[in-house]
Amino acid sequence: MEEAFKFQVNNQDFTVNCHPGTSLLTLLRQLGWFGVHRGCDRGDCGACTVWVNDIPIHSCIYPAMRIANQSVTTIEGLSENGELAPMQQAFLQGQGFQCGFCTPGMIMSAAKLPFASPEELRLALKGNLCRCTGYQAIIESILPTSPSPSLHLSDRVSPNKTVQQLSQAKHLTPQILCHLVYYILKYCDRLILTLTSAKLTANQPKHSLALLLSSLMQMSPG
Numbered sequence: 001m002e003e004a005f006k007f008q009v010n011n012q013d014f015t016v017n018c019h020p021g022t023s024l025l026t027l028l029r030q031l032g033w034f035g036v037h038r039g040c041d042r043g044d045c046g047a048c049t050v051w052v053n054d055i056p057i058h059s060c061i062y063p064a065m066r067i068a069n070q071s072v073t074t075i076e077g078l079s080e081n082g083e084l085a086p087m088q089q090a091f092l093q094g095q096g097f098q099c100g101f102c103t104p105g106m107i108m109s110a111a112k113l114p115f116a117s118p119e120e121l122r123l124a125l126k127g128n129l130c131r132c133t134g135y136q137a138i139i140e141s142i143l144p145t146s147p148s149p150s151l152h153l154s155d156r157v158s159p160n161k162t163v164q165q166l167s168q169a170k171h172l173t174p175q176i177l178c179h180l181v182y183y184i185l186k187y188c189d190r191l192i193l194t195l196t197s198a199k200l201t202a203n204q205p206k207h208s209l210a211l212l213l214s215s216l217m218q219m220s221p222g
């Protein structure tokens with residue numbers, strides 16, 4: 001028998017009638033919140049993750065009736081005044097997605113995960129599956145959001161992110177400079193190979209490096 005109850009989704013009030021067997025996932029999609037994705041529909045993949053009173057849950061196995069007088073947040077409710085939330089921004093910046101199907105659930109889980117190391121993060125994310133198997137980019141997107149100072153620089157930055165930051169920045173910021181120095185030191189052998197394969201004087205690596213640095217210098221700190 002249907003029952004009526006009230007609840008909130010993304011700070012909007014709703015009054016609904018629903019059957020006891022209805023899942024929160026089904027109810028949310030019926031109400032038009034299509035950012036909540038239906039993957040396995042049995043609690044395995046995390047594509048349907050939303051927050052109930054700020055706690056991430058798999059909405060496909062959560063009875064809709066338990067939401068009476070509670071508050072739900074979906075991926076649509078994360079941004080404020082058109083501004084992406086920090087975790088959304090982190091996924092965008094780190095290119096932490098391929099087809100994007102798992103992404104709303106990943107972001108809803110990641111934004112609430114406690115972790116102090118990359119290993120802990122991988123474990124904590126076990127409730128969210130990516131069918132494109134793009135886990136490395138996902139992990140690299142989330143790691144820089146950690147407040148933990150114990151994470152090593154190599155765990156907090158990625159070459160893709162640094163190149164992206166470099167292309168978007170008007171000035172060479174200390175953070176970008178620090179990442180560049182890190183990669184130049186880490187990959188100096190590959191860097192020289194790249195420069196030489198680009199037909200820059202193969203027997204003059206110093207000259208090649210000077211060319212690279214002079215192009216970097218054109219972005220003078222502001």
Ligand code: FES
Pocket residue numbers: 037038039040041042043044045046047048049058059060061
């Ligand atoms: S759709 Fe809910 S966990 Fe897969």
Ligand code: FES
Pocket residue numbers: 097098099100101102103129130131132133134
């Ligand atoms: S990005 Fe395609 S399922 Fe994760």
